[in-house]
Structure formats: C-alpha cells, structure tokens
Amino acid sequence: xxxxxxxxxxxxxxxxxxxxxxxxxxxxxxxxxxxxxxxxxxxxxxxxxxxxxxxxxxxxxxxxxxxxxxxxxxxxxxxxxxxxxxxxxxxxxxxxxxxxxxxxxxxxxxxxxxxxxxxxxxxxxxxxxxxxxxxxxxxxxxxxxxxxxxxxxxxxxxxxxxxxxxxxxxxxxxxxxxxxxxxxxxxxxxxxxxxxxxxxxxxxxxxxxxxxxxxxxxxxxxxxxxxxxxxxxxxxxxxxxxxxxxxxxxxxxxxxxxxxxxxxxxxxxxxxxxxxxxxxxxxxxxxxx
Numbered sequence: 001x002x003x004x005x006x007x008x009x010x011x012x013x014x015x016x017x018x019x020x021x022x023x024x025x026x027x028x029x030x031x032x033x034x035x036x037x038x039x040x041x042x043x044x045x046x047x048x049x050x051x052x053x054x055x056x057x058x059x060x061x062x063x064x065x066x067x068x069x070x071x072x073x074x075x076x077x078x079x080x081x082x083x084x085x086x087x088x089x090x091x092x093x094x095x096x097x098x099x100x101x102x103x104x105x106x107x108x109x110x111x112x113x114x115x116x117x118x119x120x121x122x123x124x125x126x127x128x129x130x131x132x133x134x135x136x137x138x139x140x141x142x143x144x145x146x147x148x149x150x151x152x153x154x155x156x157x158x159x160x161x162x163x164x165x166x167x168x169x170x171x172x173x174x175x176x177x178x179x180x181x182x183x184x185x186x187x188x189x190x191x192x193x194x195x196x197x198x199x200x201x202x203x204x205x206x207x208x209x210x211x212x213x214x215x216x217x218x219x220x221x222x223x224x225x226x227x228x229x230x231x232x233x234x235x236x237x238x239x240x241x242x243x244x245x246x247x248x249x250x251x252x253x254x255x256x257x258x259x260x261x262x263x264x265x266x267x268x269x270x271x272x273x274x275x276x277x278x279x280x281x282x283x284x285x286x287x288x289x
Contacts, residue, residue: 001036002247007046026251027054028258034258038243042067048096065102066091076115081122100132102156108137112147120152142173153180161186163234165282166275174240185243189235192284196227203289209281227263234271
C-alpha cells in the first residue's frame with residue numbers, strides 16, 4: 001500500500017484529501033488483517049512517515065520501504081552521500097523504527113550522473129550496518145533500467161505498470177529484471193485513479209485517447225468486470241511482479257480493493273490491445289488538468 005495520501009493531498013482524482021490520523025489507524029489495521037505486507041512511503045510525502053510512526057505498533061509485521069531525497073544534480077559528491085545517510089536516519093526516527101525493509105533512490109537519475117556510484121556505495125554501507133535490508137530505485141523507463149543494471153543489480157525496483165501502461169513488459173525489461181533476481185514493485189496501477197473514473201468524467205486533456213477509453217469500457221462490459229477489478233487483475237496476473245502498490249484515502253476504498261481482489265473472476269482475457277505508448281498520457285508528471 002502506498003502512503004502518500006497519509007501525508008498530503010495526493011493524487012489528481014483524490015476528492016477526500018489528506019487522510020486523517022484516525023482513518024490511517026483504521027486503514028492499517030484492516031490492511032494487516034487482509035494480508036497486505038508492504039507499506040511504501042518517502043520523506044517527501046508530507047508527514048507520511050510521522051503518521052506511520054505514530055500509528056504502527058512496535059510489533060507490526062509490515063515491510064516498510066522509504067526513499068532518498070531528490071538530489072537533482074549533475075555531480076554527486078561525498079556530501080550528497082552523507083545527506084543520504086542522514087536522511088535515512090531521520091526517516092527511521094520519524095517511523096520510530098530501527099531499520100527499514102527497503103530504501104529506494106527516489107529519482108533514479110541521481111545514480112546516473114557523475115559520482116552516482118557514491119550513493120550506491122553509501123546505501124550498501126547502510127545495508128551492512130543493518131539500517132536497511134534492501135536497496136534500489138524508483139524509475140520510469142526501460143532506458144533507466146538498462147543504465148542502472150550497468151552500474152549494479154538492485155534488490156528492489158519500483159516502476160509504473162497498468163492496463164494502459166504495458167511498456168516495460170512488452171519491451172522485456174520486467175523479465176530482464178526478474179531474471180536477475182530483482183524484486184519488482186509496480187506502482188500507478190490505477191493511473192492515480194484515471195482508470196477508475198466513469199467515461200463522462202474523464203478530463204479533456206485525455207481527448208486524444210477517448211477511443212481507447214471506449215475500448216476499455218467495452219472490454220469491461222464483455223467480461224463483466226468493474227474498472228477496479230480489471231485494473232487489479234491486470235497487475236496481479238503479471239508473474240514478473242512481486243508487489244502491486246495501491247493507494248487509498250479511506251477505509252472504504254481499501255475494503256473495495258480487497259473485495260475486488262476476492263471477487264474477480266479467474267479469466268485469462270488478453271488485455272494487450274489496451275496498451276498506450278504516449279508518455280504524455282501515461283506519466284502524471286506531464287498531465288495538465
């Protein structure tokens with residue numbers, strides 16, 4: 001489960017806003033009861049880490065993954081490596097935990113500039129010192145995957161996958177990562193909620209793929225699937241994925257997700273025809289809503 005909503009008003013189609021502390025407590029209790037194992041957070045997600053630290057018991061069984069600061073530089077220095085270490089220590093303080101399961105470079109391009117190896121080496125020291133179990137990065141493209149694998153083999157890679165965004169599967173990059181033993185965490189399976197809204201509510205920005213939405217609606221009707229079921233089914237049936245991240249703003253949304261997983265019919269319908277290649281439609285960083 002992604003936790004950005006716990007720290008700020010996250011998501012283009014989030015009508016609820018930041019989740020209250022009481023609601024977070026209820027969500028996490030139900031998540032644990034339902035078998036959810038991973039919590040994805042970051043220091044940049046507002047006070048998400050603080051909220052988790054307040055709500056989670058010291059005996060919780062979740063695997064918590066957090067992220068580094070964004071360095072956004074052309075030259076990584078030893079000072080940046082020190083900042084990375086200090087940032088993780090601060091995250092652990094906020095989480096009230098002695099260690100994290102995962103630490104991901106938030107913008108993986110920070111590893112690809114001159115000196116990026118310093119960040120990798122520092123993260124490995126954090127593993128050796130027991131502050132984190134697994135390291136890796138959050139990325140978007142196959143090119144980034146290829147370049148990262150030239151540097152080192154990460155333990156975890158987080159990347160976008162959805163009914164509309166099948167690029168990394170079709171390019172063979174998911175299989176390439178899996179063959180190297182990388183743990184793959186898929187995000188954006190709902191495209192920040194775009195895949196869940198009714199056709200008449202789709203913003204004008206997506207007019208160029210309106211016919212695609214019509215095809216998707218027809219597919220749902222033919223297979224007797226809800227939008228939620230189809231989005232989840234596509235990701236959960238991908239054998240390369242180890243973890244599918246979903247974000248919720250309230251307990252009702254989480255209960256709907258769990259119910260959808262438990263009630264989705266076991267069908268093997270081909271969904272490849274729903275793939276889109278246009279980065280401006282798939283990457284929320286480009287959206288103008």
